Amino acid sequence: MTPTLTISRLTKRFGEVKALKAVSLTLEAGRRAALLGHNGAGKSTLMKIVLGLIPYDSGDVTVCGMAPGSSAARAQVAYLPENAAFHPALTGEEQLRHYLALRGENPKQAMALLARVGLEKAGHRRIGTYSKGMRQRVGLAQTLIGRPGLLVLDEPTSGLDPVSRRDFYDLLDGLAAEGTAILLSSHVLTEVEARTDRILILSGGELVAEGTLADLRARAALPVSLLVRPTSNRTPSLTAAFPQAVASGDGLLRLSCAQAQKLPLLARIAALGGDVADLDVIPPSLEDIYSHFSRRDGQ
Amino acid sequence: MKRILAIAISEFRIAFRNRWVSIATGMMVLFALVLAAAGAAPTGDVGVDRLSVTVASLTSLAVYLVPLLALLMSFDGVAGEVERGTLPLLLTYPVSRLHILLGKLLAHLVILSLAVTLGYGSAALVAIWSDAEAIRGLGSLLRLIWSSVLLGATFLGAGYALSALARRPSGAAGFAIALWLVAVVLYDLALLALIVSYGGGAFTTQALPVALLANPADAFRVFNLSAAEAVAAAGGIGGAAGAIPLWQSAASLFVWPLAAIALAVTAFRKVTP
Ligand SMILES: Nc1ncnc2c1ncn2[C@@H]1O[C@H](COP(=O)(O)OP(=O)(O)OP(=O)(O)O)[C@@H](O)[C@H]1O
Ligand SMILES: [Mg+2]
Numbered sequence: 001m002t003p004t005l006t007i008s009r010l011t012k013r014f015g016e017v018k019a020l021k022a023v024s025l026t027l028e029a030g031r032r033a034a035l036l037g038h039n040g041a042g043k044s045t046l047m048k049i050v051l052g053l054i055p056y057d058s059g060d061v062t063v064c065g066m067a068p069g070s071s072a073a074r075a076q077v078a079y080l081p082e083n084a085a086f087h088p089a090l091t092g093e094e095q096l097r098h099y100l101a102l103r104g105e106n107p108k109q110a111m112a113l114l115a116r117v118g119l120e121k122a123g124h125r126r127i128g129t130y131s132k133g134m135r136q137r138v139g140l141a142q143t144l145i146g147r148p149g150l151l152v153l154d155e156p157t158s159g160l161d162p163v164s165r166r167d168f169y170d171l172l173d174g175l176a177a178e179g180t181a182i183l184l185s186s187h188v189l190t191e192v193e194a195r196t197d198r199i200l201i202l203s204g205g206e207l208v209a210e211g212t213l214a215d216l217r218a219r220a221a222l223p224v225s226l227l228v229r230p231t232s233n234r235t236p237s238l239t240a241a242f243p244q245a246v247a248s249g250d251g252l253l254r255l256s257c258a259q260a261q262k263l264p265l266l267a268r269i270a271a272l273g274g275d276v277a278d279l280d281v282i283p284p285s286l287e288d289i290y291s292h293f294s295r296r297d298g299q
Numbered sequence: 300m301k302r303i304l305a306i307a308i309s310e311f312r313i314a315f316r317n318r319w320v321s322i323a324t325g326m327m328v329l330f331a332l333v334l335a336a337a338g339a340a341p342t343g344d345v346g347v348d349r350l351s352v353t354v355a356s357l358t359s360l361a362v363y364l365v366p367l368l369a370l371l372m373s374f375d376g377v378a379g380e381v382e383r384g385t386l387p388l389l390l391t392y393p394v395s396r397l398h399i400l401l402g403k404l405l406a407h408l409v410i411l412s413l414a415v416t417l418g419y420g421s422a423a424l425v426a427i428w429s430d431a432e433a434i435r436g437l438g439s440l441l442r443l444i445w446s447s448v449l450l451g452a453t454f455l456g457a458g459y460a461l462s463a464l465a466r467r468p469s470g471a472a473g474f475a476i477a478l479w480l481v482a483v484v485l486y487d488l489a490l491l492a493l494i495v496s497y498g499g500g501a502f503t504t505q506a507l508p509v510a511l512l513a514n515p516a517d518a519f520r521v522f523n524l525s526a527a528e529a530v531a532a533a534g535g536i537g538g539a540a541g542a543i544p545l546w547q548s549a550a551s552l553f554v555w556p557l558a559a560i561a562l563a564v565t566a567f568r569k570v571t572p
Contacts, residue, residue, distance in 0.1 A: 048387070051387075052391075053387055053390060054572075074391055074393040075393040078391075081388050084388070086383075087309075090309065090312065090316075094309070098305055098306075098309045101308075102305050102306075102392045
């Protein structure tokens with residue numbers, strides 16, 4: 001099966017700024033990929049190129065087997081821009097009827113689409129009176145029109161409350177199950193971790209890491225922390241046994257070691273028996289893994 | 300075609316909400332009625348019905364008002380979408396830029412047709428009400444309406460082109476005002492000055508007709524005046540219109556909208572969101 005989206009060695013510069021440097025990636029039908037990266041890393045630029053909104057300098061991009069921005073490709077791709085904006089004088093329903101008509105679909109579906117994003121009650125109000133999250137939902141609703149082969153969502157959950165975010169990812173699961181490929185960008189690691197198949201980290205225009213969270217965790221090989229609580233008065237004997245331990249505030253000792261050393265270290269701690277009151281193993285956090293790959297130098 | 304219609308419906312709705320429909324219609328009706336009232340005094344012209352006289356004065360009004368209305372409606376066309384941030388999303392839909400502009404044009408033309416029909420129509424009603432013979436001038440009234448729509452199309456296209464070139468509504472508004480001043484006011488003043496300084500030489504017989512045809516507003520005036528054989532009643536630059544065959548001014552009226560739309564699409568294609 002040919003991938004829905006293929007990008008190879010894509011390069012784009014804005015004058016002096018190199019927004020994308022030889023980025024390659026593929027996305028198959030039904031897969032969800034999350035694009036992470038600091039502000040200015042090139043996420044929005046990559047998406048706009050996939051949509052054919054801006055030209056690129058070199059490399060190859062194919063969307064559903066076609067050139068990005070060709071009318072055949074546009075018929076297959078739905079987009080949610082970074083700051084979804086609509087004409088304030090139109091109601092939510094009128095705006096969606098408009099978009100439905102532009103895709104050659106029946107405008108009567110407008111209310112049903114609004115209901116899918118929880119906006120059925122506000123459908124007859126002007127968009128000018130909507131809150132930010134409500135405008136964002138109008139944006140989401142229009143991406144659901146037809147059966148897009150590829151969804152490109154630029155920070156889709158910004159402005160959504162936690163419950164709506166969960167509903168939104170549920171919606172994506174449904175679409176992916178029907179075969180839609182999804183490329184989304186986000187700054188919230190915790191939510192993309194559980195709800196996407198693959199994580200792509202852009203840094204200064206370069207694709208620095210790619211894979212499932214487990215892959216990235218293994219590749220980063222960040223040290224594991226162990227927090228040890230000594231039984232009363234036994235702190236000195238513990239610090240003697242583990243001179244590398246760092247005392248943290250409330251009488252706890254923090255030890256860190258490479259993944260491979262984790263079990264031997266645990267065994268040594270367990271061997272100390274009564275000196276240890278409690279023990280916590282803390283794996284590297286998502287933020288740690290993310291900052292390991294992403295450098296803040298792209299701005 | 301369906302997509303052009305979809306764009307047009309949205310655009311019409313927006314113009315309606317922004318009161319553009321009522322402003323344009325109100326302005327045309329008001330000015331037309333003022334003209335009709337001013338022209339209501341008995342003229343004593345033999346063989347010229349009241350409506351034809353009204354049409355002649357409506358022509359002079361339309362030369363200023365129709366381009367103004369068209370530019371006011373269109374200067375926001377592309378720049379407004381850029382400013383609101385609605386353009387990137389629209390351009391990811393399977394509609395071409397030509398279709399987007401044609402949709403907007405269609406909506407704005409409907410509004411303009413409504414405004415001129417109601418405006419001229421009310422002036423015509425006044426004329427026919429005071430002089431039943433005036434019904435004979437109905438043909439020239441119809442001609443004035445459709446030629447006004449063509450004139451409007453030209454300036455709508457020009458407005459979209461300026462809007463795409465400026466990319467910001469404030470800049471586009473400035474360009475639009477400048478274009479209106481040049482095309483409708485300064486151009487004629489310059490021609491008048493040339494006529495005065497060259498007298499009745501080769502300029503008036505050869506260069507002037509070309510200059511009149513090259514400006515859509517003048518071509519519109521020349522077309523309506525010569526078609527109504529009301530050249531004598533117009534005077535000024537209109538007086539020079541007699542030398543221009545009707546088909547030439549008609550051709551200018553039809554070619555200009557196409558040229559303006561082509562220009563607008565070219566400028567719009569250069570806009571990267
Ligand atoms: N139209 C433009 N002209 C010049 N430079 C641009 C343009 N668009 C983007 N850039 C530059 O390209 C780089 C990447 O920008 P981009 O918008 O893709 O970042 P991003 O990853 O989406 O950031 P954010 O998380 O803030 O949305 C930035 O350095 C930005 O300044
Ligand atoms: Mg961005």
